[in-house]
Amino acid sequence: MRLPQFEYVEPKTLKEASKMLASDKKTVVLAGGTDLLVNMKHRVIEPRRVINLKAIPKLDHITAGKDGLRIGALTTLHDIASSPLIQEQYPAVGQAAGEVGAYAHQAMGTLGGNLCQENRCRFYNQSPFWRGVRSPCYKAGGDLCHVVKKSGKCHSAYCGDMAPALIVLDAQVKVTGPDGERFFPLKKLYNQNGKKPLSLKTGEILKEVFIPPSSGKTLYLKWRLRDSLEFPILSLSLHMETDGKGQVKKARIVFSSVGEGPVEAVSAEKMLKGKLLDERMIEKVSEQAVKEISPMRTSIHSPAYKRKMAAILVRQALEELRNAE
Numbered sequence: 655m656r657l658p659q660f661e662y663v664e665p666k667t668l669k670e671a672s673k674m675l676a677s678d679k680k681t682v683v684l685a686g687g688t689d690l691l692v693n694m695k696h697r698v699i700e701p702r703r704v705i706n707l708k709a710i711p712k713l714d715h716i717t718a719g720k721d722g723l724r725i726g727a728l729t730t731l732h733d734i735a736s737s738p739l740i741q742e743q744y745p746a747v748g749q750a751a752g753e754v755g756a757y758a759h760q761a762m763g764t765l766g767g768n769l770c771q772e773n774r775c776r777f778y779n780q781s782p783f784w785r786g787v788r789s790p791c792y793k794a795g796g797d798l799c800h801v802v803k804k805s806g807k808c809h810s811a812y813c814g815d816m817a818p819a820l821i822v823l824d825a826q827v828k829v830t831g832p833d834g835e836r837f838f839p840l841k842k843l844y845n846q847n848g849k850k851p852l853s854l855k856t857g858e859i860l861k862e863v864f865i866p867p868s869s870g871k872t873l874y875l876k877w878r879l880r881d882s883l884e885f886p887i888l889s890l891s892l893h894m895e896t897d898g899k900g901q902v903k904k905a906r907i908v909f910s911s912v913g914e915g916p917v918e919a920v921s922a923e924k925m926l927k928g929k930l931l932d933e934r935m936i937e938k939v940s941e942q943a944v945k946e947i948s949p950m951r952t953s954i955h956s957p958a959y960k961r962k963m964a965a966i967l968v969r970q971a972l973e974e975l976r977n978a979e
């Protein structure tokens with residue numbers, strides 16, 4: 655499949671890139687290209703101009719400080735997965751990076767591109783020929799949804815690996831826009847809107863991710879068809895802090911691929927607080943977490959199957975962290 659024609663630019667500063675992005679609705683930014691270029695080949699995104707961020711210096715770094723760790727948006731997933739600093743301090747983040755797609759996606763793909771990747775749907779991520787037999791859906795500029803007929807909105811799923819592992823650690827993001835920089839929780843980057851999944855304002859570009867120091871243990875579990883190359887059917891990250899005698903002080907559970915953005919099981923987290931993690935509690939929490947997700951038929955896997963697997967993953971994650979105490 656060939657790329658459509660577009661204008662290609664390589665600004666030297668983030669400010670310049672942000673101004674270019676803000677000046678034209680049909681301009682997009684390119685990092686590793688492993689998501690964007692595939693979507694362009696499928697003609698689901700047809701930009702007039704593509705801004706390559708890779709000529710901008712100082713966006714590719716992993717920097718440790720007293721207040722936490724900073725990772726530049728252009729840092730590749732391979733560099734994150736193989737960083738001794740990340741392996742030592744935030745192993746689940748390194749593990750999630752090492753589980754994205756195949757080696758080529760990790761070598762080219764960046765943290766910024768992973769967090770800002772487009773949502774996915776089996777009716778959208780297809781060739782124009784395949785899509786041509788149906789009317790265009792909301793996400794393709796039409797006025798219906800082939801997944802939920804009368805819902806009036808797009809239910810495409812956020813399928814990124816990095817966001818859950820970072821959100822449970824309270825990661826923050828820094829973005830640069832035409833009006834300067836903003837710093838906010840990564841969780842707020844996602845607005846749970848399948849048609850336009852990111853809350854970035856016009857011209858804003860992700861610059862850096864900040865992970866505060868963390869106590870406790872974190873785990874990332876990914877369920878997929880083939881280990882060699884696959885988006886998650888669903889995945890979750892669990893972060894847990896205990897008092898050392900098995901009582902939970904704090905827990906966070908965030909899923910990927912079961913909603914229009916990363917989904918946090920807030921009530922299940924509350925249920926865990928102050929409790930001993932015995933078998934009964936593990937069962938109750940996994941049942942509760944499943945009630946908090948709303949998978950739709952956006953992939954070949956049924957919502958019922960995803961719910962079943964979600965309960966299994968939550969149980970497995972809680973047991974693994976309990977046994978690691």
Ligand SMILES: Cc1cc2nc3c(=O)[nH]c(=O)nc-3n(C[C@H](O)[C@H](O)[C@H](O)COP(=O)(O)OP(=O)(O)OC[C@H]3O[C@@H](n4cnc5c(N)ncnc54)[C@H](O)[C@@H]3O)c2cc1C
Nearest residue numbers: 685686687688689690755763764766767768815860884885
């Ligand atoms: C076969 C295949 C398998 C894959 N498997 C997985 C998987 O298992 N898990 C997974 O998470 N992903 C997967 N991906 C998707 C993709 O490879 C990764 O998400 C990758 O990390 C994207 O990063 P990138 O730098 O290549 O992004 P790009 O393709 O360059 O960009 C992706 C999107 O983010 C935007 N963007 C990029 N950088 C920024 C920035 N700094 N600020 C604002 N917007 C930005 C772009 O405009 C674009 O819309 C897969 C892709 C393919 C083709």
Ligand code: SF4
Nearest residue numbers: 775791799808809810
């Ligand atoms: S969920 Fe519906 S509107 Fe969204 S991409 Fe799929 S078919 Fe299109």
